[in-house]
Amino acid sequence: MPIDPSPRSVSVLIPLALPAPYDYEVPAGLIAEEGAYVIVPLGAQQMLGVVWGPGTGEVDAKRLKPVLEVLDAPPMPAALRRFVDWIAAYTLNPRGSVLRLALRAPGALEPQRMRTAYRLADARPARMTPARLRVVERASDGFARTARELAEEAGVSDGVVRGLIEAASLLPVDLPTEAPFPEPDIGAREKALSPEQSAAASVLRARVEAGRFATLLLDGVTGSGKTEVYFEAVAEALARGKQALILLPEIALTSQFLDRFEARFGCKPAEWHSELSQRERRRVWRGVAEGRARVVVGARSALFLPFSDLGLIVVDEEHEAAFKQEEGVIYHARDMAVVRASLGDFPIVLSSATPSLETVVNAQLGRYERVVLPERHGTAELPEIAAIDMREEPPERGRWLSPRLVSEIVEALGRGEQAMLFLNRRGYAPLTLCRTCGHRIECPQCSSWLVEHRFRRELVCHHCGYTAPVPKACPSCGAEEALVACGPGVERIAEEIAERFPEARIAVLSSDNLRGPQSHEEVFRAIEAREIDIIVGTQIVAKGHHFPWLTLVGVVDADLGLENGDLRAAERTFQLLQQVAGRAGRAERRGRVFLQTYMPEHGVMRALVSGDRDRFLDREAAARERLGHPPFGRLVGVVLSSENAAQAQKFAREMARAAPQAEGVSVLGPAPAPLAMLRGRTRLRFLVKSARNINVQAYMQAWLSALKVPGSVRIAVDVDPYSFL
Ligand SMILES: [Zn+2]
Numbered sequence: 222m223p224i225d226p227s228p229r230s231v232s233v234l235i236p237l238a239l240p241a242p243y244d245y246e247v248p249a250g251l252i253a254e255e256g257a258y259v260i261v262p263l264g265a266q267q268m269l270g271v272v273w274g275p276g277t278g279e280v281d282a283k284r285l286k287p288v289l290e291v292l293d294a295p296p297m298p299a300a301l302r303r304f305v306d307w308i309a310a311y312t313l314n315p316r317g318s319v320l321r322l323a324l325r326a327p328g329a330l331e332p333q334r335m336r337t338a339y340r341l342a343d344a345r346p347a348r349m350t351p352a353r354l355r356v357v358e359r360a361s362d363g364f365a366r367t368a369r370e371l372a373e374e375a376g377v378s379d380g381v382v383r384g385l386i387e388a389a390s391l392l393p394v395d396l397p398t399e400a401p402f403p404e405p406d407i408g409a410r411e412k413a414l415s416p417e418q419s420a421a422a423s424v425l426r427a428r429v430e431a432g433r434f435a436t437l438l439l440d441g442v443t444g445s446g447k448t449e450v451y452f453e454a455v456a457e458a459l460a461r462g463k464q465a466l467i468l469l470p471e472i473a474l475t476s477q478f479l480d481r482f483e484a485r486f487g488c489k490p491a492e493w494h495s496e497l498s499q500r501e502r503r504r505v506w507r508g509v510a511e512g513r514a515r516v517v518v519g520a521r522s523a524l525f526l527p528f529s530d531l532g533l534i535v536v537d538e539e540h541e542a543a544f545k546q547e548e549g550v551i552y553h554a555r556d557m558a559v560v561r562a563s564l565g566d567f568p569i570v571l572s573s574a575t576p577s578l579e580t581v582v583n584a585q586l587g588r589y590e591r592v593v594l595p596e597r598h599g600t601a602e603l604p605e606i607a608a609i610d611m612r613e614e615p616p617e618r619g620r621w622l623s624p625r626l627v628s629e630i631v632e633a634l635g636r637g638e639q640a641m642l643f644l645n646r647r648g649y650a651p652l653t654l655c656r657t658c659g660h661r662i663e664c665p666q667c668s669s670w671l672v673e674h675r676f677r678r679e680l681v682c683h684h685c686g687y688t689a690p691v692p693k694a695c696p697s698c699g700a701e702e703a704l705v706a707c708g709p710g711v712e713r714i715a716e717e718i719a720e721r722f723p724e725a726r727i728a729v730l731s732s733d734n735l736r737g738p739q740s741h742e743e744v745f746r747a748i749e750a751r752e753i754d755i756i757v758g759t760q761i762v763a764k765g766h767h768f769p770w771l772t773l774v775g776v777v778d779a780d781l782g783l784e785n786g787d788l789r790a791a792e793r794t795f796q797l798l799q800q801v802a803g804r805a806g807r808a809e810r811r812g813r814v815f816l817q818t819y820m821p822e823h824g825v826m827r828a829l830v831s832g833d834r835d836r837f838l839d840r841e842a843a844a845r846e847r848l849g850h851p852p853f854g855r856l857v858g859v860v861l862s863s864e865n866a867a868q869a870q871k872f873a874r875e876m877a878r879a880a881p882q883a884e885g886v887s888v889l890g891p892a893p894a895p896l897a898m899l900r901g902r903t904r905l906r907f908l909v910k911s912a913r914n915i916n917v918q919a920y921m922q923a924w925l926s927a928l929k930v931p932g933s934v935r936i937a938v939d940v941d942p943y944s945f946l
Pocket residue numbers: 655656657658659660695696697698699700703
């Protein structure tokens with residue numbers, strides 16, 4: 222590497238909420254190429270930063286502070302730096318805040334710790350004993366081992382090994398302390414592909430082979446074998462020496478998925494998710510940067526890993542709302558993955574059994590290429606879906622399951638099969654009410670009801686995490702024994718099931734009793750092993766698990782998601798229930814699904830029962846187009862909040878007055894947010910609507926930069942909002 226003889230200046234981006242990089246001087250003898258990780262002074266501190274480009278010259282060269290150190294790591298790839306810039310501009314966040322997302326692996330920039338191991342040299346000791354000979358024989362396979370390992374394997378004392386080291390019969394070598402990444406074997410295939418899968422796989426392979434940006438929608442019903450198909454695209458990327466990234470919603474990152482990967486490629490991929498240890502985080506980050514980790518399976522933040530040569534992204538379950546990051550830098554990982562692929566000029570595959578409306582419209586307009594997998598792979602048929610009209614067949618008083626659903630469960634259990642009840646509501650009851658005075662117990666910090674968790678004997682706020690013991694008397698009127706639980710959560714359904722089926726083995730699956738992928742695995746294995754008869758769960762159960770003996774799914778309240786005024790409410794309800802329905806009957810036994818609903822005539826229920834997804838999506842798309850909603854128009858949500866309600870309202874009025882007039886842009890609000898109080902802060906919302914062809918970021922910049930925001934007020938900007946709370 223040539224030594225740069227003269228000091229020069231570079232701009233360094235620091236992972237703090239700073240809009241732009243700062244200039245620093247590179248002292249003679251240091252090489253700070255673009256993307257290099259450096260230590261620079263900032264005020265009294267020393268900070269990690271990334272060389273973003275040449276110096277801007279905004280500061281007089283004589284006043285520049287020096288780069289203190291250049292760290293020993295591959296420079297951040299240009300595509301990732303451009304990606305950071307792009308997201309910052311799009312989401313209206315400081316570039317430094319976005320950079321922070323790419324540096325979430327503490328210790329990854331420090332040199333790796335090494336351990337000393339020994340391998341056999343040619344020299345033999347002057348005196349050979351039987352114990353020494355055993356060590357020599359052990360070591361003669363050429364592998365390096367630590368002194369401890371050698372002693373243990375040869376069954377000798379440490380002293381024997383030390384003697385051989387002193388005699389130079391064993392030579393020290395430095396070995397990394399971290400496990401290496403196994404090389405995926407693209408020839409290690411377990412299952413043959415069906416003709417439909419082969420045809421789809423060849424389209425994907427061709428795009429990877431072309432090595433240009435392209436977005437493909439892989440659209441196939443649950444069980445059609447989409448995973449096997451996109452694995453072939455991964456194989457093609459590997460064959461071309463590229464890295465591949467498979468993005469999954471965090472909750473779908475299960476060992477079942479990793480096992481499938483291993484069956485195809487002969488080894489596990491690298492993983493990236495919130496449950497990783499610091500040590501593993503460091504190992505994967507570094508392995509990705511150095512090109513040793515070839516395939517990463519990760520949650521949304523894996524997008525910010527420093528891939529040295531990324532050639533393919535797959536976004537599985539692309540419709541999942543969990544890809545939207547709702548705090549800090551607010552971004553949609555699926556949409557940003559498409560940007561990442563475009564910046565890196567390689568293809569991206571969006572896979573789903575229930576693609577989002579946005580993606581379907583993009584496919585219809587020809588922006589995305591659609592690859593359809595029509596058949597369910599293997600012998601399984603699609604489940605039969607029926608609605609139970611709860612007005613006609615109501616449950617008994619104080620119960621939640623209609624007689625028809627109960628008798629279906631009896632029959633399924635009688636055949637030795639499993640049943641699942643789905644209710645997307647955690648806890649025991651969503652509301653606690655006083656029978657005497659009508660008081661409803663609310664969170665003191667949020668405008669929401671406290672949810673009773675009977676198992677934990679607590680009332681919990683699902684928005685801020687506030688907890689309180691269940692009171693004995695009404696906090697408002699003091700009446701004792703007057704508080705009643707209203708409505709069901711999964712715990713209450715489990716209680717009803719336990720009363721009706723005292724012999725049945727029941728598992729409750731919700732995020733309250735399952736923490737982390739490990740505990741999921743235990744329950745999922747028990748279900749597979751038929752140690753469970755009835756599963757009661759929240760949306761955790763909707764994700765891609767194969768339970769071959771599960772033949773009956775009951776949706777306790779199919780109308781639940783339709784109640785909120787969100788523009789995607791119908792679409793999301795459809796997707797979620799379709800996914801839940803897909804759990805039934807995935808092997809030889811045909812599945813049956815029952816939707817308990819008070820609105821069987823609703824478009825969502827009709828689409829689910831008839832299986833006519835495309836017609837449903839067409840109608841949804843037409844409605845959104847009429848209203849100028851995404852993807853036909855743009856939305857930006859703005860939430861301002863303050864602990865001081867009067868100040869929040871005053872500033873909201875000022876903001877409204879300051880909104881620039883612009884053709885094609887309308888500003889709705891301020892209005893109290895549906896969640897008008899959160900963690901003690903009063904919240905007000907604006908919604909900015911614009912036509913698709915308008916640069917709404919420029920509009921927002923013009924608006925926000927003109928504001929003088931009081932210290933007590935916080936503003937959160939959400940481009941392409943998915944949450945309207
Ligand atoms: Zn009361």
